[in-house]
Amino acid sequence: MSFLWDDSYKTGLEEIDNQHMELLDVAAQLCSSPKTNNNKTVKEALDFLCKYVVNHFYIEESYQKKYNYPGYEEHKAMHSRFTDKLNNLKHSIGNNPSQEDLEKLSSIIVNWFKEHILEVDKKMGIYILNNTNDEL
Numbered sequence: 001m002s003f004l005w006d007d008s009y010k011t012g013l014e015e016i017d018n019q020h021m022e023l024l025d026v027a028a029q030l031c032s033s034p035k036t037n038n039n040k041t042v043k044e045a046l047d048f049l050c051k052y053v054v055n056h057f058y059i060e061e062s063y064q065k066k067y068n069y070p071g072y073e074e075h076k077a078m079h080s081r082f083t084d085k086l087n088n089l090k091h092s093i094g095n096n097p098s099q100e101d102l103e104k105l106s107s108i109i110v111n112w113f114k115e116h117i118l119e120v121d122k123k124m125g126i127y128i129l130n131n132t133n134d135e136l
């Protein structure tokens with residue numbers, strides 16, 4: 001998977017896609033030079049991500065509710081498991097992230113991108129765009 005944004009990553013919902021770009025930037029930053037990334041980078045990325053997911057998932061779920069997306073409950077449960085995973089990592093890392101923690105965080109984000117954004121979120125986007133005339 002490339003860390004450069006590609007149109008094939010789009011869900012078609014502009015607001016959501018812009019937020020997904022932000023997430024990809026964080027992943028790119030963490031993975032691009034793992035040897036030079038220090039504790040601060042990992043801590044900052046985790047702090048950012050823990051806040052980011054609250055806002056981002058709220059917005060995605062709001063779209064799903066507004067457009068009566070049938071996969072809403074299941075999708076929401078995935079968001080909640082991912083949020084827990086990040087928060088658990090944040091607590092277990094504490095103030096002293098190791099190289100392994102950095103690798104763990106990078107792989108959590110990359111897997112989320114591949115398994116969730118490129119699969120589940122894209123399905124959501126297709127459904128919503130097929131079921132509205134709104135400009136999204």
Ligand SMILES: [Fe+2]
Pocket residue numbers: 060075079116120121
């Ligand atoms: Fe999602």
